[in-house]
Every structure is written in C-alpha cells, then in structure tokens.
Amino acid sequence: METMISAKNTVSAASDEDRRLTYAVYVLLLLVIIFSTYLHHFQPQVFSVPDNKNIEAWQRPSFEQTTIHDRMTAEEKERTRLVGIPMAGDMSYLITNELIMLLLSWWCFRHARKHYGFWMASCFFIGSFVFTGLEESAWILSGRYLGGTMSLAPGGTIYGTYWFTKGFGWFVETPVSACLGWFIYAYSCVWIAGRVFPKLSLLTRATVGGLTAMLIDMWQDPVLTSPELMNWVWGKADWLLIFGIPLYNFVGWFLLIFLFAIFWEKLPQIVRKYGQHQATIIFLLVCTVGSVIVAAAIFLICFGIAGTLASLAGVQQTLHIPPGW
Amino acid sequence: MFRKIWRNRIEFYPAIAIFIWYTVGVLLNSTVVKSRPGIGTLGWITLPTVAVFFVAVYKTYRGLPSEGGKS
Numbered sequence: 258m259e260t261m262i263s264a265k266n267t268v269s270a271a272s273d274e275d276r277r278l279t280y281a282v283y284v285l286l287l288l289v290i291i292f293s294t295y296l297h298h299f300q301p302q303v304f305s306v307p308d309n310k311n312i313e314a315w316q317r318p319s320f321e322q323t324t325i326h327d328r329m330t331a332e333e334k335e336r337t338r339l340v341g342i343p344m345a346g347d348m349s350y351l352i353t354n355e356l357i358m359l360l361l362s363w364w365c366f367r368h369a370r371k372h373y374g375f376w377m378a379s380c381f382f383i384g385s386f387v388f389t390g391l392e393e394s395a396w397i398l399s400g401r402y403l404g405g406t407m408s409l410a411p412g413g414t415i416y417g418t419y420w421f422t423k424g425f426g427w428f429v430e431t432p433v434s435a436c437l438g439w440f441i442y443a444y445s446c447v448w449i450a451g452r453v454f455p456k457l458s459l460l461t462r463a464t465v466g467g468l469t470a471m472l473i474d475m476w477q478d479p480v481l482t483s484p485e486l487m488n489w490v491w492g493k494a495d496w497l498l499i500f501g502i503p504l505y506n507f508v509g510w511f512l513l514i515f516l517f518a519i520f521w522e523k524l525p526q527i528v529r530k531y532g533q534h535q536a537t538i539i540f541l542l543v544c545t546v547g548s549v550i551v552a553a554a555i556f557l558i559c560f561g562i563a564g565t566l567a568s569l570a571g572v573q574q575t576l577h578i579p580p581g582w
Numbered sequence: 583m584f585r586k587i588w589r590n591r592i593e594f595y596p597a598i599a600i601f602i603w604y605t606v607g608v609l610l611n612s613t614v615v616k617s618r619p620g621i622g623t624l625g626w627i628t629l630p631t632v633a634v635f636f637v638a639v640y641k642t643y644r645g646l647p648s649e650g651g652k653s
Contacts, residue, residue, distance in 0.1 A: 333617065361602060364595035371592055438603070445600035452638035465634070472631045476624050477608045483615040500624060582618070 275533045279379050282541065286383060290428050297427040304430055305401055307490075309345035309422055312338050317404035318416035318492035325482065325490055328501060328582075333484045342422045342487050351425040358437040365444040376533065381521055382440055384544045386428070388517060389439040392509075392548035394429035397421070399552075400492055409560050410496075410568040412575055417492030439513075446470040447518045459522055467515035474510045478502045479582070496564050496575055501582045505559035512551060520547075590646045597639050604628075 296303045305316075312320045320326055326334065344350055362382070369378035400418025407415045424432025443466075450465040457465070479500045481488040495503040520543060528536040567576075587594065608625075615621045 328617075330617070357602075357606075361599040364599050368592055368595040438607075441599045441603060445596040445603075448596040449600070449634050449638040452641050453634050469631045469634060472628050473604060473608065476612070476628050479618070479624060480608055480612045480615055480621060483621070484617045485615050486611060 272533060275376065275537065278534065278537055279376060279383075282383055282537075283379075286386065286428075290426050290433060293427040293429050294425070294433075297424075297430070304398065306430075307420060307422075308341075310341040312341055317401060322405075322416035322493050323490050324493055324498065324501065324503075325484060325487065327493075329484050337484065337487075343485060345423050345487075348425065351423060354423075355425045355434050355437075358434045358441070361441050362437045365441055368448070369444060376537075377521075377524060380524060380537075380540055381444060384521065384540060385440040385443050385517060386436045387541070388544045388548045389513065390428040390431045390436045391545060392513065392552045393421075393431040393435065395549050395552040397430045400494075404492060409564050411572040412494050412496035412560075412564065415492070415494035415560075417494065419489050419491045421489045423488055442470050442473070443514050443517060446514060447521075450518075459519060463515045463518040463522075466518050467511040470514050471507055471511045475500065475502075475507065478506060493575075495559075496567050496572060497578070498575060498582070499578050501577070503559075504563070505555050508559055509552075509555050512555065516547075516551065586646055586649050587643070589649075593642050593646065594639070597635065597642065600635065604632075 297306055301308075307316075308314045315323075320334075320338070329337065366378055366382055369381055373381075396418045397420050400415075401420065403415075404417030405414060409415060420430065421432050421435060424434055426433035428436050446469040447462075447466040449469055450462040454462055454465055479502060480486070482491065482502065491503060495505065497504040499507065520540075524536060524540065527539060531539065608628075612621050612625060
C-alpha cells in the first residue's frame with residue numbers, strides 16, 4: 258500500500274513493514290530504558306552517578322563547586338550534608354511522579370495520533386524522547402567526565418555541567434520523567450502556537466512554541482533546583498546566571514523545541530521525497546546525531562562566542578541576573 | 583457545554599497535560615520554596631504563556647462541532 262499524506266500533514270502508516278519498524282524502535286527504546294535503569298540504580302559506578310545521600314563524596318563537581326552551594330545558607334548546607342538530596346530515596350514519590358508523566362504523555366500521544374496519524378505521533382514521541390534524552394545525557398556525561406579540565410573566561414573553570422538527582426526509570430543518564438516531560442512540553446507548546454497563530458509561517462509558530470516553553474522553564478527551573486527540592490544540580494561554570502540558572506539552559510530549551518517543531522512539521526515532505534521507510538531512518542538519524550550536534554552547538558554559542566564577547570566587554574566573573582539569585 | 587467538552591475531550595488533552603504540569607509541577611512546588619523570597623513573584627514571567635494557553639483553549643472550544651444546531 259502507498260503511504261498516505263493528507264493536506265493536514267497527516268501521514269498514515271499504511272505499510273506493515275513501516276509499522277513493524279516503528280514498533281521495533283519502541284521495543285529498542287524500552288530495552289535501553291530497562292538497561293539504563295539497571296545501571297543507574299544497581300551499577301552506579303559505570304556512569305559515576307553522584308551519591309544522593311553522601312554529598313561529601315561528590316567529585317567533578319564537588320558540593321562546593323556547585324551553584325546551589327553558593328545559594329545556600331550555612332544551615333541549609335549542613336542539613337544537605339546530613340540528609341542528602343530531599344526525597345531522592347522515596348520510591349513511592351518517584352514512581353507516582355513517573356506514572357503521572359506517563360498518563361499526561363499518553364493524552365498528548367492520543368491527540369497527536371488522532372490529528373496526525375500513528376506514524377507522525379510516534380515520530381514526535383520517539384523523536385522528542387530520544388532527542389532530549391541523548392542531548393541531556395551528552396551534557397551530563399561530558400560535564401561529569403571533563404569537569405575541571407577546561408577553563409573559559411569570564412566564568413572560569415568549568416567544574417561540570419549538571420545532573421538529575423531523582424528518577425525511577427532512566428534513559429542513559431536522563432530520568433524517563435524528564436524525557437516524557439519534554440514530550441508533553443514540546444507537543445503542548447507547539448499545539449498552543451498552532452491554535453493561536455494558525456496562519457503564521459512555520460518559522461514563526463516554532464518561535465512562539467519555543468518561547469512559550471522557555472517562559473514556563475524560567476519559573477520552573479529556579480523552583481525545582483531550590484534547596485528544598487534539588488531535582489537537579491548545576492556545576493559552576495557559567496558567565497551568566499539568570500534567576501540562578503545558566504544561560505545555556507534557556508538557550509537549549511528554546512532551540513530544542515524550535516528546531517524539533519520545524520523538523521517534525523517537515524516530515525511529510527521528507528516522506529513524499531524518500532518514502533516512509535527511509536523517512537523513518539532519516540528522522541531517527543537526525544534525532545540521535547542531531548541531538549549531540551545541538552548540544553555541542555549550544556556549548557559553542559554560550560561559552561565560546563557569547564563568553565568571549567562578554568570577556569572582551571570587560572566582564573570579569575559570573576554575572577547574576579538579578580543580583581543575589 | 584460540559585457534555586460538548588466531554589465528547590470532544592481528546593481535543594483538550596494537550597491543554598490538560600500542560601495545565602497539570604504547570605499547576606502541580608511548578609505552581610504547587612513553588613509554595614514549598616521558602617529559601618528564596620520572590621519565587622512566587624517570578625511566576626508572573628509566565629503570564630504570556632498563560633494568556634496564549636487560554637486563547638488556545640478558547641479557540642479549541644469554539645472550533646468544536648456544534649450539538650443539535652447549538653454551538
């Protein structure tokens with residue numbers, strides 16, 4: 258059977274072979290999650306997972322080399338040293354959180370399947386999951402293994418990037434809940450942009466979608482990284498912190514949703530040109546290789562180019578906007 | 583109105599998902615943060631997002647097929 262592409266950007270998976278390929282990717286994704294989860298919880302030495310209970314054992318970065326350390330009062334530092342990351346060991350909390358994320362993801366998937374077909378919905382889900390999971394893991398692991406080896410003005414020594422502290426299931430070193438969250442975020446914000454500005458160009462809608470998500474993130478990140486929650490921890494490295502969060506986080510949020518929205522909406526054109534089978538392979542290749550390239554590009558833009566310009570402009574050390582955050 | 587929304591609930595799934603994320607994941611969590619005065623005020627930064635969210639929900643509702651000749 259021929260692949261069907263409607264005027265509404267719907268691609269129906271007509272071929273059994275393509276449907277099998279999509280299911281195979283789901284199974285592969287599940288296997289990677291099971292294996293990563295096993296490594297994270299039972300073989301933490303493989304990825305040098307920082308201990309949630311023994312903060313003093315942290316290396317690259319050490320507790321003193323994290324941004325949260327500078328934000329804490331002496332009392333908060335003492336409490337963190339004593340009890341570790343808040344609620345990190347509470348499995349019922351972690352499982353409940355993941356189940357809620359699964360339910361919300363399922364709702365978004367149902368909506369996508371109804372409007373764009375199974376294949377397009379699967380591409381959005383798998384693509385966003387893998388894209389964000391690999392991009393975040395590339396950042397996390399590069400910081401973990403290269404932390405302390407690089408120095409860039411005006412932020413100085415890069416002690417590490419960041420890492421997530423809480424999660425039941427893991428995709429490499431990114432919690433499944435974060436990958437699902439990114440799917441929910443990206444799909445909902447692209448949906449909002451499409452509903453509110455249906456007549457604008459794809460580029461403008463992708464920009465609105467990216468900005469919509471980034472604005473929520475500008476509140477969400479300071480909340481979720483506070484001493485009371487510490488859902489993830491930042492290493493010191495950056496020359497510009499906005500509300501206590503490194504600039505590259507917000508650049509990353511915007512760019513990832515912007516680029517992914519454009520690529521996803523271009524998929525029907527790729528199907529027309531190469532057929533659905535090859536389009537699936539192209540899509541997965543771009544999502545895997547592209548995520549690492551985007552991670553490297555964000556590093557280059559935020560640390561290399563913007564950092565050098567700030568240094569030339571006379572910035573001597575990390576800027577905090579607003580001061581005190 | 584509620585029957586119309588319920589019958590077309592799939593159309594609102596992305597809105598419900600981001601709404602739950604926003605209220606439970608961010609808004610409720612912001613109330614437990616005591617170490618940083620002003621964290622609640624920072625929430626105003628999301629006002630444009632909240633505004634476009636409600637416009638999207640309204641447009642979705644308006645776009646639903648009418649029931650028995652009534653919209």
